[in-house]
Amino acid sequence: MQPIGKILKSKRESLGMTLLDMEKRIKIERQHITRIENNDFNALPNPDYAVSFIKRYAESVNLNADHLLAEHHDELPRYKMTAKEARKSLQTHPVQEKHQLTPLLKLIGLTALVCTLLWLIAVYLFPHEREWQAASINPSRNLAGEAEPNQKKAVKDEKNQQVRSQQKKIKQPSETTIQYQSFDGTKLSYTVKTEEALQLRIQSKTPVRLQISTDQKQLSTYQKVTDRTVRMDKDISTLTLVVSNAAEMSVSLNDKKVDVPHDAENLITRTYQFNIMK
Numbered sequence: 001m002q003p004i005g006k007i008l009k010s011k012r013e014s015l016g017m018t019l020l021d022m023e024k025r026i027k028i029e030r031q032h033i034t035r036i037e038n039n040d041f042n043a044l045p046n047p048d049y050a051v052s053f054i055k056r057y058a059e060s061v062n063l064n065a066d067h068l069l070a071e072h073h074d075e076l077p078r079y080k081m082t083a084k085e086a087r088k089s090l091q092t093h094p095v096q097e098k099h100q101l102t103p104l105l106k107l108i109g110l111t112a113l114v115c116t117l118l119w120l121i122a123v124y125l126f127p128h129e130r131e132w133q134a135a136s137i138n139p140s141r142n143l144a145g146e147a148e149p150n151q152k153k154a155v156k157d158e159k160n161q162q163v164r165s166q167q168k169k170i171k172q173p174s175e176t177t178i179q180y181q182s183f184d185g186t187k188l189s190y191t192v193k194t195e196e197a198l199q200l201r202i203q204s205k206t207p208v209r210l211q212i213s214t215d216q217k218q219l220s221t222y223q224k225v226t227d228r229t230v231r232m233d234k235d236i237s238t239l240t241l242v243v244s245n246a247a248e249m250s251v252s253l254n255d256k257k258v259d260v261p262h263d264a265e266n267l268i269t270r271t272y273q274f275n276i277m278k
Helices: 004-014 021-025 029-038 049-061 065-071 083-125 139-169
Strands: 177-185 187-193 201-214 217-231 238-244 247-254 269-278
Touching: 004 029, 004 065, 004 083, 021 029, 021 049, 029 049, 049 065, 177 269, 238 247
Parallel strands: 187 269
Antiparallel strands: 177 187, 201 217, 201 238, 201 247, 238 269
């Protein structure tokens, strides 16, 4: 005949239940369930709990608890543990852990105390150098020494003020200005003031054809342009731009948009003449 614990375990496993499932079902810790399945009843907190635990276990797996207990009566523990002994057995493990931790805590406290004492000894034996400086025989020397930092600060402030004054005198780079001059029916004339190299940008909703020339010399020709940026030499004095199919086009120099008078807005071909002044 199989032991009662093995019968219970076999029934649990046949139902596909894990120890965790059983623990949740009968509210008994897994370690106690394992002891019941191993017939290790004396390892329970109180061996007298064995009958109660077995009954709950058997009923949860659809076994006849009373019949099972009667049939395996000889396997059940005969020793009766008092309630006081049961409580003591449950408290043994925490108490042992407390006794094990006590020496460690004492060691940590002793180490901290030794480190603190060493630090205090070092502070008193090796103070900062400034504490060992002897008093000056001539008090006037101390006054002179105190005046030196103030003099250095005054000199530094004066230098900073000179630097700020020089920075104010430095001229900021001039911005590019574009001024419309005239329109003779075919050519738009502008005056451009700048100290920087010109950067020409053409943007158009429909592709356009470009001809760019500087100082009466043709620079380049571009076909089917919708967005193009061309950088010019800094020393040029004139810039001519001829644009075909220019109805929906805009021109800018150094990110400054070139205004077009109303009379020239509908021209198919536009000629821009920029006279550049430094």
